[in-house]
Amino acid sequence: MTNFGKLFKVFNRSKFATVNQLMLIELAVIAVSLIWNLIWGNLSQMSVLGTVSGWSGLAYLVGFILIARRAENAFTHDTYRLIPAKDTTFYLANLVSSLVMFLYLIALQVILHLVGIGIAWSQISPELDGIMRLRDISSAELAKGIMLVVLMVLALFILALTTITLIHLTVSATNSFLPAAGKRVVDAILYIVVIVLVVRLVAFFFGQVNQLMTTLNLQGTTNMVLPIIGMLVLAALESVLNIFLMKRWVETVAN
Amino acid sequence: MTNSLTMQGVTYKRGMKTILHDVDLTLAPGKIVGLLGTNGAGKTTLMRLITGSAKGKGAIAVADHSSEAERKQHVSFSEQLRGFAGNVKLNRIVAFYETIYGDFEAERFADLADFLQIDTELKLAALSKGMKEKLVIALTLARRTDLYLLDEPFSGIDSMSRKKIINSIIQWKPENATMVISDHYVSEIAPILDEIVVVKDQTVYAHRQADEIREEFHIGVEAYYESLYERGNDHD
Numbered sequence: 001m002t003n004f005g006k007l008f009k010v011f012n013r014s015k016f017a018t019v020n021q022l023m024l025i026e027l028a029v030i031a032v033s034l035i036w037n038l039i040w041g042n043l044s045q046m047s048v049l050g051t052v053s054g055w056s057g058l059a060y061l062v063g064f065i066l067i068a069r070r071a072e073n074a075f076t077h078d079t080y081r082l083i084p085a086k087d088t089t090f091y092l093a094n095l096v097s098s099l100v101m102f103l104y105l106i107a108l109q110v111i112l113h114l115v116g117i118g119i120a121w122s123q124i125s126p127e128l129d130g131i132m133r134l135r136d137i138s139s140a141e142l143a144k145g146i147m148l149v150v151l152m153v154l155a156l157f158i159l160a161l162t163t164i165t166l167i168h169l170t171v172s173a174t175n176s177f178l179p180a181a182g183k184r185v186v187d188a189i190l191y192i193v194v195i196v197l198v199v200r201l202v203a204f205f206f207g208q209v210n211q212l213m214t215t216l217n218l219q220g221t222t223n224m225v226l227p228i229i230g231m232l233v234l235a236a237l238e239s240v241l242n243i244f245l246m247k248r249w250v251e252t253v254a255n
Numbered sequence: 256m257t258n259s260l261t262m263q264g265v266t267y268k269r270g271m272k273t274i275l276h277d278v279d280l281t282l283a284p285g286k287i288v289g290l291l292g293t294n295g296a297g298k299t300t301l302m303r304l305i306t307g308s309a310k311g312k313g314a315i316a317v318a319d320h321s322s323e324a325e326r327k328q329h330v331s332f333s334e335q336l337r338g339f340a341g342n343v344k345l346n347r348i349v350a351f352y353e354t355i356y357g358d359f360e361a362e363r364f365a366d367l368a369d370f371l372q373i374d375t376e377l378k379l380a381a382l383s384k385g386m387k388e389k390l391v392i393a394l395t396l397a398r399r400t401d402l403y404l405l406d407e408p409f410s411g412i413d414s415m416s417r418k419k420i421i422n423s424i425i426q427w428k429p430e431n432a433t434m435v436i437s438d439h440y441v442s443e444i445a446p447i448l449d450e451i452v453v454v455k456d457q458t459v460y461a462h463r464q465a466d467e468i469r470e471e472f473h474i475g476v477e478a479y480y481e482s483l484y485e486r487g488n489d490h491d
Contacts, residue, residue: 079338
């Protein structure tokens with residue numbers, strides 16, 4: 001039987017290549033933006049940090065979509081599903097590899113930001129000191145706040161992935177076994193559920209981040225712990241359902 | 256000796272439509288079996304049920320292993336590599352197989368690749384349909400396992416290569432392994448078949464030894480197969 005480590009390795013391979021391609025594109029876009037600034041005479045010490053921050057959000061979004069696409073591909077293709085492994089091992093290896101690749105994407109973005117901060121340090125440093133003195137925030141509190149936001153992002157990432165998989169596997173299972181009318185009803189219900197879920201989760205996430213970033217109210221971050229645990233519990237429940245669907249209902253795309 | 260395959264009371268429905276029902280089939284080890292039937296008869300579905308790619312009802316065991324994960328360990332199926340992107344090099348696909356299948360033999364693959372003239376430096380998208388089929392055959396046979404399922408393995412391959420592969424297939428099959436080949440070119444594969452299984456009327460309609468057909472009916476495998484459609488149930 002193929003063990004977790006080997007599954008993790010093959011799942012990582014394709015996602016790793018995808019993230020690297022995305023990074024190359026992002027670097028090219030950043031370079032073009034900086035050249036554009038240079039041509040128009042707007043290049044300053046803050047330009048790199050500003051440009052990196054500007055494109056970073058899009059890189060996260062595209063990265064998430066590409067990683068999720070790769071992960072979902074594995075559930076319905078014989079190339080992966082014929083691997084002699086238990087469904088639970090298969091599912092967890094796929095999920096963990098997606099998480100690790102997203103962490104890799106975060107690490108690359110952090111490096112880009114650090115380069116930007118390094119270049120603009122002489123300008124940022126006094127402003128940052130001022131804010132921290134004004135708000136009476138210690139470095140430890142700031143680190144704690146950043147850590148909670150990262151944890152929140154990761155929990156949200158895991159929940160988003162397990163939810164996408166749940167929807168994908170449900171559609172796949174119903175497509176195989178329900179007649180056409182039944183499929184349409186299930187699809188319609190799923191569309192409504194997805195829209196409600198996405199709107200609520202995104203609103204919640206931005207509410208939390210907004211509270212932290214605009215007011216730097218670090219006491220408020222303790223309120224983030226419970227939602228993080230909640231999201232992880234929900235992701236675990238969805239995972240149990242996903243594995244059940246894989247075992248009993250989900251077929252691969254025919255040859 | 257353990258049977259290579261046992262199927263008992265297997266039924267499969269898709270969209271409430273019955274594709275296969277009450278399939279009972281036992282294959283002894285060491286055989287080459289032709290899986291015959293018209294387009295849409297359910298040959299591919301039968302193979303997909305064995306591998307666990309399709310979910311039906313009933314009991315299926317490969318080399319006495321009935322759980323899906325264990326069955327996969329003992330079956331090598333000619334899957335069409337749809338999980339790979341077109342820009343993946345063939346040697347990466349070989350590395351993938353080596354990583355996930357403990358019974359994949361790199362040396363055996365190298366021999367097969369040499370025999371089938373496969374250039375592993377090429378990208379998947381650069382292969383013609385025939386070359387891709389050759390790659391699929393090489394990857395499937397490079398595993399050393401109990402049951403090989405080749406689903407229309409020669410489609411797209413030129414007639415010269417097809418004959419060459421068919422004539423050499425025995426040399427690539429481990430002695431006690433069973434190989435199931437579904438194909439439309441019945442006349443070409445007939446000489447190497449030990450048995451035939453005909454899928455008709457949504458079930459296994461006939462399962463016969465090739466020698467038995469020749470001795471009992473004094474006709475070849477192809478003629479027997481065609482007679483099942485022309486004259487109904489005359490020979491059973």
